[in-house]
Amino acid sequence: MKITKAFERGEFVxxxxxxxxxxxxxxxxxxxxxTYLSGxxxxxxxxxxxxxxxxxxxxxxxxxxxxxLNPIFQLTCRDxxxxxxxxxxxxxxMLGIENLLLLTGDHTKMGDHPQAKPVxxxxxxxxxxxxxxxxxxxxxxxNKLVGEPPQFAKGAVVSPCSDSVDAQLAKMERKVxxxxxxxxxxxxxxxxxxxxxxxxxxxxxxxxxxxxxxxxSAGMAKFMNNNVAGVHVPDEMIEELKADKEKTKAGITGVExxxxxxxxxxxxxxxxxxxxxxxxxxxxxxxxxxxx
Amino acid sequence: xxxxxxKPRETIVSLVDGKKAFxxxxxxCKEVHFPxxxxxxxxxxxxxxxxVTGILTTDYICNPENxxxxxxxxxxxxxxxxxxxxxxxxxxxxxxxxxxxxxKVCAACDTYPMPGFQGVTPxxxxxxxxxxxxLNLTGGICPITACSKSLVxxxxxxxxxxxxxxxxxMECGWERIYRRLAQLGRLDALKCPTQIRNxxxxxxxxx
Numbered sequence: 001m002k003i004t005k006a007f008e009r010g011e012f013v014x015x016x017x018x019x020x021x022x023x024x025x026x027x028x029x030x031x032x033x034x035t036y037l038s039g040x041x042x043x044x045x046x047x048x049x050x051x052x053x054x055x056x057x058x059x060x061x062x063x064x065x066x067x068x069l070n071p072i073f074q075l076t077c078r079d080x081x082x083x084x085x086x087x088x089x090x091x092x093x094m095l096g097i098e099n100l101l102l103l104t105g106d107h108t109k110m111g112d113h114p115q116a117k118p119v120x121x122x123x124x125x126x127x128x129x130x131x132x133x134x135x136x137x138x139x140x141x142x143n144k145l146v147g148e149p150p151q152f153a154k155g156a157v158v159s160p161c162s163d164s165v166d167a168q169l170a171k172m173e174r175k176v177x178x179x180x181x182x183x184x185x186x187x188x189x190x191x192x193x194x195x196x197x198x199x200x201x202x203x204x205x206x207x208x209x210x211x212x213x214x215x216x217s218a219g220m221a222k223f224m225n226n227n228v229a230g231v232h233v234p235d236e237m238i239e240e241l242k243a244d245k246e247k248t249k250a251g252i253t254g255v256e257x258x259x260x261x262x263x264x265x266x267x268x269x270x271x272x273x274x275x276x277x278x279x280x281x282x283x284x285x286x287x288x289x290x291x292x
Numbered sequence: 293x294x295x296x297x298x299k300p301r302e303t304i305v306s307l308v309d310g311k312k313a314f315x316x317x318x319x320x321c322k323e324v325h326f327p328x329x330x331x332x333x334x335x336x337x338x339x340x341x342x343x344v345t346g347i348l349t350t351d352y353i354c355n356p357e358n359x360x361x362x363x364x365x366x367x368x369x370x371x372x373x374x375x376x377x378x379x380x381x382x383x384x385x386x387x388x389x390x391x392x393x394x395x396k397v398c399a400a401c402d403t404y405p406m407p408g409f410q411g412v413t414p415x416x417x418x419x420x421x422x423x424x425x426x427l428n429l430t431g432g433i434c435p436i437t438a439c440s441k442s443l444v445x446x447x448x449x450x451x452x453x454x455x456x457x458x459x460x461x462m463e464c465g466w467e468r469i470y471r472r473l474a475q476l477g478r479l480d481a482l483k484c485p486t487q488i489r490n491x492x493x494x495x496x497x498x499x
Contacts, residue, residue, distance in 0.1 A: 104448045107440055107458045118441065121489065125445035129486040140488070159449040167470040170482045171446035178486050186449055229452040 001070050002098045002153040004181050006041045006271075007207040013271030014292060015072065015184070015209060016283055017044040018064075020055035029060070030067050036280045040287075042070040042099055044184075044273070048079060051111025058088055062095045072155065073097045076105025081121040082130065082140050089134055093150030101155040101184065102127045125174045128154055132179035154179060158208075159186040159230035160197035168230075169200055176204045184273040186230040187213040189237060191264035198268040207270035212262060214254040214279050214286060218242045251282050259289035266290075293406035294421050295325045296381050299399070301334065307375060307398045307428060308338060312345050314366065314373035316388060318380035320351030327401070331379050345369040353384040360391060370395070382419030382427065382434060389432020389472075396476060399427040404493065423493030429481050431472035438465025444487040 006013045016037050018029055037043050043064055047057040061071035073092050075085065092100070104124040108116040122130060130140050137149040156175045162168045172183065183201075188194045188210050201208060213231075215221050218241040221233035237257055241248050248254065262272050272292070276283055298304065307313075315335055319326050338344050346369030353359040363370065370376060375396045378385045381403045389397035405421035418437035426435055426444060436442045440458040447466035450457030456464050473479050 104441065104443065106450065109440075109458050120441045120443065121491070123441070123443045123445050123448075125486050126488045129488070157449060162449065162451065163453060164447060164451055164464065164467045164470065166474075167447040167451075167467055168449070170470065170479070174445055174482065174486070177483070227452075229450045229457055 001042075002151075003042050003070075003072065003155070004153040004207075007182060011041070011271075012266065012292060013042075013207070013209060014040040014274070014287065015042045015044055015271070016040055016274040016276055016280065017046060018060075018280065019046045019049050019277075020057065020060045022052070022054045024055060026055065026060060026063055030063060032280045033064055033069055034067055036283050038069060039284070041271075042072050044072040044074055044101060047074040047076045047103070047105070048111070049106075051078065051106045051108050051113070051116075053111070053113055058092055058095070058097070061092070061097050065096060070099070071097055072099040072101050074101045074103065075127070076103045077120050077122045077124065077127055078105030078108060079116075079119055081119055085122060085127060086130060086134065086139055089131060089152075090145075090150065093152070098151070099153045099155065100131065101157065102131065102180075103157055124156055125171070125178050128156060128175055128178040128180050154181045156180045156183055157186065157211075158183050158201070160201070161186065161188055161190050161193045161232060162230040165193075165197060169197075172201060173204060176206055180206060182207045182209070182270075184209045185211040187211045187224075187228075187275060188261060188265060189213075189215075189231065189233045191261055194265050195268050209271035209273040210262065210265040210269045212258050212272055212274045212286075214251065214258045214274070214276060214282055215241055216251070216254055216277075216279065217248055251279060254279075255282050255286050255289060258286050262286075262290040262292070293323055293325070294381055294419075295404045295406055296327060296379070296401040297404065298327050298330050298334065298379075299402055299425070304334060304377070304400050305338075307377060307400070308343055309375075310343065311374035312372055313338065313343055313375050313377045314345050314370045315347040316353060316363075316376065316378045316380070316384075317347065317349040318351060318353045318378070318384045319349060321381075324381050325406075326379070331400075345372040353378070353380055354387050356387055356391060359387055363388075363391070382421070382425055385425070385427050386419070386432055386434060389427065393472070393475065396478065397427075397432045399425045399432075401425065402493075422489075424490055426487070429484055429487070430469045431476055431478060431481070433465065433469045433472055435465055435469060438463075438468060440465075442489075444489060446482065 045057045045060045064071045108118040158172045379400045385399040404423040420436045451464035456462040
């Protein structure tokens with residue numbers, strides 16, 4: 001099912017992300033997704049996240065779909081030129097994958113193959129434009145597709161707590177102009193910044209899902225503050241994570257914090273996207289505490 | 293060696309757009325082939341239309357000290373112009389754009405590489421000789437060389453504290469572009485159609 005249908009129905013749309021493993025065995029990923037994520041609208045499958053080489057996103061999407069989940073195919077411009085990107089998009093349509101999240105992608109230097117050639121033949125905006133063209137029955141070279149063209153729900157990302165939020169909004173506008181249907185955001189730990197961002201972003205008239213990471217420890221929070229663009233965990237949250245180490249280790253503190261952020265942001269957006277980073281098992285409890 | 297070729301006539305005319313232009317020609321650099329005849333013809337046309345406040349033909353505008361001295365003598369003509377049209381390689385345009393930070397500085401040429409020895413550009417401003425100069429859309433800061441990913445449609449999500457995710461000593465190129473366009477009151481340039489790189493520009497030279 002296209003995720004856009006759920007937005008149209010006015011639902012508060014919940015998605016969560018799974019990362020394919022570094023290896024060719026996927027049973028655990030499928031079991032976890034079936035156990036903890038089957039009740040939500042859709043499941044994102046990351047594409048060599050953080051430029052770390054893993055099992056493919058498209059193949060994982062197909063396996064999850066066969067297991068009864070509704071996958072979102074994440075596709076980055078880092079590893080494929082426009083020919084490979086379009087080919088994978090057609091493959092996705094053939095496999096019945098209906099949802100896309102279209103990204104530029106992290107630089108190759110960020111990952112475990114820093115020697116690799118970064119492609120970036122297209123970027124997030126021109127990739128959205130390319131999908132739109134395919135949907136109209138033509139490829140980027142202007143050649144006609146054979147048969148009924150593919151149709152997707154086209155998603156993209158935006159970073160609402162970035163320190164250059166105006167440049168982010170300008171890019172968001174370009175994504176909307178290129179044909180983007182919905183947005184998922186970078187992780188939010190500062191709801192007040194997100195709310196300010198949404199005041200400006202609502203003019204584009206596209207649904208936005210607030211991005212949520214369940215903080216696992218004070219160390220993880222500090223690491224994100226130093227290394228992850230557009231993410232800032234405030235000091236008082238770090239103190240909260242430090243206060244009771246056992247409680248934090250068990251995930252109780254992280255879930256409480258994440259649930260609080262979702263509640264604060266919910267009136268201003270159309271859904272939530274959870275990046276559990278291995279803590280998929282906490283998602284049901286998080287949604288319960290957030291009142292979803 | 294590099295080759296500079298005039299952008300299409302209609303592109304250059306639309307850059308001037310009936311307003312006042314000051315023109316800078318950079319000639320005399322051994323490493324760059326300059327389209328002298330075509331540039332002169334086009335500039336005659338623009339002058340006949342009464343749109344040109346002055347023309348400066350010089351060399352090595354990529355050297356800021358040299359360029360500042362030359363531009364000083366044309367101060368009033370530059371002030372009277374709405375746009376400064378630079379006929380040079382991409383390095384020259386960026387040096388002028390940096391110096392005239394409150395002026396709309398536009399590239400009238402595209403820059404292509406020639407195999408073999410490449411000109412030694414003396415400065416940090418880089419031109420990738422991509423053959424489809426983007427400087428007119430980006431306030432005179434090159435997105436191909438100022439952005440690690442050479443993005444042409446805006447900032448990625450990887451900038452932290454204004455620095456690039458790849459190199460914490462490098463300022464985010466798109467943040468610089470955004471600031472410059474805001475300063476020039478030209479943020480509308482970001483609403484241009486989706487840009488798609490053309491890696492077949494080598495073919496254009498021979499046409």
